[in-house]
Amino acid sequence: MENKTVYLNGDYLPLNEAKVSVLDRGFLFGDGVYEVIPAYSGKLFHLQDHLLRLENSLAGIRLANPHSREQWQAILQPLLSGVGDEYIYLQITRGTAAKRDHAFPADVPPTVFAMGSPIAPFAGRDTGVKAITLDDKRWALCNIKAITLLGNILHRQAAVDQDAAEALLVKDGIVTEGAASNVFVVIDGVLLTPPKSNQILPGITRDVIVELAAKNGIACHETSFSLTDMQSASEIWVTSSTREIIPVVELDGNAVGDGKPGPVFHAMNAIYQAYKQSLM
Ligand code: PMP
Numbered sequence: 001m002e003n004k005t006v007y008l009n010g011d012y013l014p015l016n017e018a019k020v021s022v023l024d025r026g027f028l029f030g031d032g033v034y035e036v037i038p039a040y041s042g043k044l045f046h047l048q049d050h051l052l053r054l055e056n057s058l059a060g061i062r063l064a065n066p067h068s069r070e071q072w073q074a075i076l077q078p079l080l081s082g083v084g085d086e087y088i089y090l091q092i093t094r095g096t097a098a099k100r101d102h103a104f105p106a107d108v109p110p111t112v113f114a115m116g117s118p119i120a121p122f123a124g125r126d127t128g129v130k131a132i133t134l135d136d137k138r139w140a141l142c143n144i145k146a147i148t149l150l151g152n153i154l155h156r157q158a159a160v161d162q163d164a165a166e167a168l169l170v171k172d173g174i175v176t177e178g179a180a181s182n183v184f185v186v187i188d189g190v191l192l193t194p195p196k197s198n199q200i201l202p203g204i205t206r207d208v209i210v211e212l213a214a215k216n217g218i219a220c221h222e223t224s225f226s227l228t229d230m231q232s233a234s235e236i237w238v239t240s241s242t243r244e245i246i247p248v249v250e251l252d253g254n255a256v257g258d259g260k261p262g263p264v265f266h267a268m269n270a271i272y273q274a275y276k277q278s279l280m
Pocket of ligand 1: 177180181204206
């Protein structure tokens with residue numbers, strides 16, 4: 001196992017020496033939140049947006065934020081090599097209580113863990129990927145970036161079992177998001193993405209795309225759409241921090257558009273890549 005330096009509760013130490021108790025509430029209950037923050041050439045991408053989402057996630061589970069934004073940046077920066085595309089994984093749990101009890105423990109410090117990793121290039125960006133649709137069986141607080149990911153995991157694995165890269169989730173006929181991504185569709189030449197709600201994670205990549213579309217004259221609306229609408233789309237994309245924008249070229253075995261990444265994807269991907277470059 002690669003023995004890189006990671007951060008745990010105030011210390012930088014080799015990965016194989018980073019240990020948490022089996023009584024940690026992250027381990028016992030999945031009681032914690034996380035962030036995934038990309039960094040390009042050592043520069044954390046939209047750090048303030050990620051830290052704002054972290055603040056919202058912590059507030060959503062009633063866990064005090066242990067650090068200021070300046071402190072977070074100082075903690076995370078040394079975990080980057082500064083070379084190429086990387087990402088920080090940051091996790092905060094409600095700490096280690098003396099006994100297992102669902103209710104919050106009193107006066108227990110949170111467990112804070114962070115590590116940096118390279119982002120491997122994803123070939124699916126050029127070729128497009130297959131996706132399946134599934135009934136969204138997750139809970140009603142999907143806006144919180146909780147480490148409790150069993151629903152997402154089961155949805156993603158169902159996709160992988162069918163040789164697909166992502167599961168697109170549908171709640172009461174309405175498309176929510178991917179198992180680990182947000183979703184965009186192009187219908188009648190207009191880019192659509194579901195509005196923010198408790199049913200989706202407010203993706204940072206999603207927000208950047210909505211902003212870049214507005215700045216570059218690409219019509220884009222934050223609007224709900226149905227599974228039937230999505231089935232008629234000329235383009236479908238999934239977006240996330242580590243994969244950026246990925247075109248879906250096959251949905252439930254049917255070609256999306258002409259079965260190749262579409263023109264709006266090519267335009268937006270070029271804009272996104274140029275934007276990334278401009279921040280390095
Ligand atoms: N939705 C879910 C459920 C996710 O897990 C993710 C991140 N993998 C996203 C959306 C995309 O969020 P971001 O663009 O901030 O990575």
